[in-house]
Amino acid sequence: MKIKISRDALNEAIQDVSKAISNRTTIQILNGIKFEAGAEGVMLTASDAEISIQSFIPAEKDGNTVVAVEQPGSVVFPAKFFAEIVRKLPTEEIDIEIKQNFIAWIRSGMAEIQIVGVDPEEYPLLPQIEKNRAISIASDLLKTMIRQTSFAVAVTETSPILTGVLWTLDGDRLKLTACDRLRMASREAGIHNEHQERFHDIVIPGKSLNELAKLLPDQNSLVDIYVADNQVMFKIDTVSFYTRILDGTYPDMSKLIPQSFQTELTVNTKKLTDAIDRAYSLSREEKTNIVKLSLQDDRTIEISSSSSELGKVTEHLDVHQRSGENITVSFNSRYMLDALKAIDSDFVRIGFRGATQPIFIKPEDHSNMVHIIMPYRTAG
Amino acid sequence: MKIKISRDALNEAIQDVSKAISNRTTIQILNGIKFEAGAEGVMLTASDAEISIQSFIPAEKDGNTVVAVEQPGSVVFPAKFFAEIVRKLPTEEIDIEIKQNFIAWIRSGMAEIQIVGVDPEEYPLLPQIEKNRAISIASDLLKTMIRQTSFAVAVTETSPILTGVLWTLDGDRLKLTACDRLRMASREAGIHNEHQERFHDIVIPGKSLNELAKLLPDQNSLVDIYVADNQVMFKIDTVSFYTRILDGTYPDMSKLIPQSFQTELTVNTKKLTDAIDRAYSLSREEKTNIVKLSLQDDRTIEISSSSSELGKVTEHLDVHQRSGENITVSFNSRYMLDALKAIDSDFVRIGFRGATQPIFIKPEDHSNMVHIIMPYRTAG
Numbered sequence: 001m002k003i004k005i006s007r008d009a010l011n012e013a014i015q016d017v018s019k020a021i022s023n024r025t026t027i028q029i030l031n032g033i034k035f036e037a038g039a040e041g042v043m044l045t046a047s048d049a050e051i052s053i054q055s056f057i058p059a060e061k062d063g064n065t066v067v068a069v070e071q072p073g074s075v076v077f078p079a080k081f082f083a084e085i086v087r088k089l090p091t092e093e094i095d096i097e098i099k100q101n102f103i104a105w106i107r108s109g110m111a112e113i114q115i116v117g118v119d120p121e122e123y124p125l126l127p128q129i130e131k132n133r134a135i136s137i138a139s140d141l142l143k144t145m146i147r148q149t150s151f152a153v154a155v156t157e158t159s160p161i162l163t164g165v166l167w168t169l170d171g172d173r174l175k176l177t178a179c180d181r182l183r184m185a186s187r188e189a190g191i192h193n194e195h196q197e198r199f200h201d202i203v204i205p206g207k208s209l210n211e212l213a214k215l216l217p218d219q220n221s222l223v224d225i226y227v228a229d230n231q232v233m234f235k236i237d238t239v240s241f242y243t244r245i246l247d248g249t250y251p252d253m254s255k256l257i258p259q260s261f262q263t264e265l266t267v268n269t270k271k272l273t274d275a276i277d278r279a280y281s282l283s284r285e286e287k288t289n290i291v292k293l294s295l296q297d298d299r300t301i302e303i304s305s306s307s308s309e310l311g312k313v314t315e316h317l318d319v320h321q322r323s324g325e326n327i328t329v330s331f332n333s334r335y336m337l338d339a340l341k342a343i344d345s346d347f348v349r350i351g352f353r354g355a356t357q358p359i360f361i362k363p364e365d366h367s368n369m370v371h372i373i374m375p376y377r378t379a380g
Numbered sequence: 381m382k383i384k385i386s387r388d389a390l391n392e393a394i395q396d397v398s399k400a401i402s403n404r405t406t407i408q409i410l411n412g413i414k415f416e417a418g419a420e421g422v423m424l425t426a427s428d429a430e431i432s433i434q435s436f437i438p439a440e441k442d443g444n445t446v447v448a449v450e451q452p453g454s455v456v457f458p459a460k461f462f463a464e465i466v467r468k469l470p471t472e473e474i475d476i477e478i479k480q481n482f483i484a485w486i487r488s489g490m491a492e493i494q495i496v497g498v499d500p501e502e503y504p505l506l507p508q509i510e511k512n513r514a515i516s517i518a519s520d521l522l523k524t525m526i527r528q529t530s531f532a533v534a535v536t537e538t539s540p541i542l543t544g545v546l547w548t549l550d551g552d553r554l555k556l557t558a559c560d561r562l563r564m565a566s567r568e569a570g571i572h573n574e575h576q577e578r579f580h581d582i583v584i585p586g587k588s589l590n591e592l593a594k595l596l597p598d599q600n601s602l603v604d605i606y607v608a609d610n611q612v613m614f615k616i617d618t619v620s621f622y623t624r625i626l627d628g629t630y631p632d633m634s635k636l637i638p639q640s641f642q643t644e645l646t647v648n649t650k651k652l653t654d655a656i657d658r659a660y661s662l663s664r665e666e667k668t669n670i671v672k673l674s675l676q677d678d679r680t681i682e683i684s685s686s687s688s689e690l691g692k693v694t695e696h697l698d699v700h701q702r703s704g705e706n707i708t709v710s711f712n713s714r715y716m717l718d719a720l721k722a723i724d725s726d727f728v729r730i731g732f733r734g735a736t737q738p739i740f741i742k743p744e745d746h747s748n749m750v751h752i753i754m755p756y757r758t759a760g
Contacts, residue, residue, distance in 0.1 A: 113694070114692040114694075115690065282465075285461055313493050314491075315490060
């Protein structure tokens with residue numbers, strides 16, 4: 001292999017794929033980045049067995065040469081050292097050459113680096129995914145949907161399926177759902193589905209989606225999604241992100257959401273968030289996170305938390321609209337804050353079916369999102 | 381106690397004193413912030429026994445009322461919860477009132493917080509320091525001097541005195557020196573010393589100075605320094621920073637610096653730093669940090685590092701000036717980088733007295749600073 005390549009383009013691609021490098025892998029070869037130079041450009045690959053990321057550096061961009069391949073070839077570089085040294089190289093044009101035994105010579109200005117690489121044949125192959133089964137979604141929308149749901153996945157492995165986010169596609173409606181035994185978050189949105197693709201019950205690890213979100217640009221570019229038997233691939237411009245799909249049956253949540261409530265109220269999202277946040281500060285010190293919400297007249301709710309050691313936080317908040325009976329419930333304020341922070345609307349609607357029944361939180365102005373929190377069964 | 385106070389002013393003072401709060405203190409009362417309201421304003425105090433910080437909030441600032449004291453009083457607040465809740469309060473004007481048993485009522489808009497405080501009589505008294513023994517130094521200069529020396533203090537406690545920075549005052553010259561057994565950094569500068577104050581061998585813990593540096597503004601305001609028997613106090617506007625002085629005798633470094641060298645060379649600071657930084661990347665992976673510098677002709681030096689597992693970094697660098705014999709030395713590249721990063725001059729002068737003798741690094745354009753590094757005794 002013998003190439004000239006742009007340091008900045010290489011650096012950017014390394015940053016992309018490095019998100020798949022795990023510090024804890026026991027598979028030696030996965031501490032490396034696979035580097036493949038061909039006529040059309042350079043492909044970088046990194047993986048931690050759970051996710052894999054590829055980033056392609058095309059030979060030309062906007063009419064400028066980015067990679068000039070004199071002799072194609074490939075090698076696996078030690079990821080951490082390779083990433084660090086490329087970032088520190090003194091010139092924008094760098095030469096990379098492999099002479100023998102996968103030892104690469106990198107030249108940049110007066111710096112000359114030899115890196116002991118590994119035979120690329122040892123690197124595991126990525127899953128084959130058919131390239132024609134695509135649905136498309138705007139990058140910023142997908143990023144938002146992940147942010148609004150993935151926080152609610154289970155963190156313990158008692159029910160492995162709940163560590164994932166359920167993806168359901170129905171016509172051109174995509175729905176993401178995450179839950180553990182104590183809360184649920186769901187968000188749906190319209191997407192491009194030209195090929196009338198349809199799938200049910202694809203469960204993607206929450207951790208993988210959080211890594212994916214870091215790669216998603218905030219601009220309104222399209223992400224293509226390809227689904228195979230046990231893998232899904234997200235294609236963002238020149239970057240491909242692979243993750244496995246979780247095995248198992250996801251619990252049916254559709255019947256959880258009732259048509260009517262015993263009590264319903266609408267409040268300003270930011271004011272409610274801030275009030276609960278102050279009560280949370282106290283409840284967290286107690287390590288319980290217990291906060292109480294009490295609706296006692298037509299116009300105000302009281303948010304409170306108390307601790308024998310630290311003191312008490314009491315907040316009063318105007319209710320924008322309300323219907324139904326007075327109620328007092330206690331809940332995990334961390335869960336409530338997570339739900340409220342996922343809601344971008346100015347007002348939020350909260351539905352109660354009784355002090356020991358699930359609490360439903362929705363934006364006031366649309367029905368694309370629902371959050372559910374189980375209350376604590378404490379006295380009054 | 382009953383006062384009205386500006387949330388932002390209180391918040392700022394809490395941020396200042398919180399730097400003295402340690403998560404690991406075993407003294408219960410030191411988890412608190414002492415809060416004293418008097419006619420002139422509010423004084424906050426925090427301490428971790430090693431350092432103490434006081435921040436004073438004057439009743440008035442620029443003609444505006446910042447604190448209105450209806451009834452003076454004092455209390456100790458739990459630091460973490462108090463800091464967090466003040467930061468999150470909804471209104472700029474807040475009321476604080478202590479009714480009984482040191483329980484404080486804080487009111488801000490619709491939020492009402494009760495905080496269980498502690499009797500301020502339980503809080504340890506700060507050392508008394510005579511207020512008329514002051515020397516003064518520009519805040520940004522002091523910050524720079526700390527940054528240029530404190531990295532070189534010993535981190536292990538085998539010689540406790542070496543965990544501190546030696547301060548020497550001679551007329552209007554202040555000199556800071558730090559060393560462990562393998563390197564030394566020293567910096568001196570002219571200061572205001574109207575009262576002809578003079579002290580020798582004051583050794584201040586490096587950790588304390590690093591905390592002090594975080595409080596020092598970058599602007600050119602004056603810091604007053606008061607020295608007592610076993611304490612020193614830095615006064616920065618309304619903030620007072622106390623730290624203890626280390627007991628013991630600091631080794632005499634003055635004879636270490638020779639008048640002549642076997643080899644001397646001048647190189648571009650940034651180019652040398654970058655070249656050593658790349659070699660460091662490799663040497664760090666080997667966990668040795670060994671980098672070799674070799675001067676073999678009149679015009680270039682070679683910087684190199686090699687690892688049987690990872691590869692090799694070889695750098696060539698133009699020498700600006702040189703005198704004396706050819707030389708090859710190996711050194712700890714982390715130490716060399718620390719020294720080079722402390723030097724703000726464009727060119728750096730390096731003096732050698734042989735492959736196993738200390739290496740001297742100085743800025744090319746002034747003699748206010750010297751760094752010394754012991755070489756590794758490796759073959760060639």
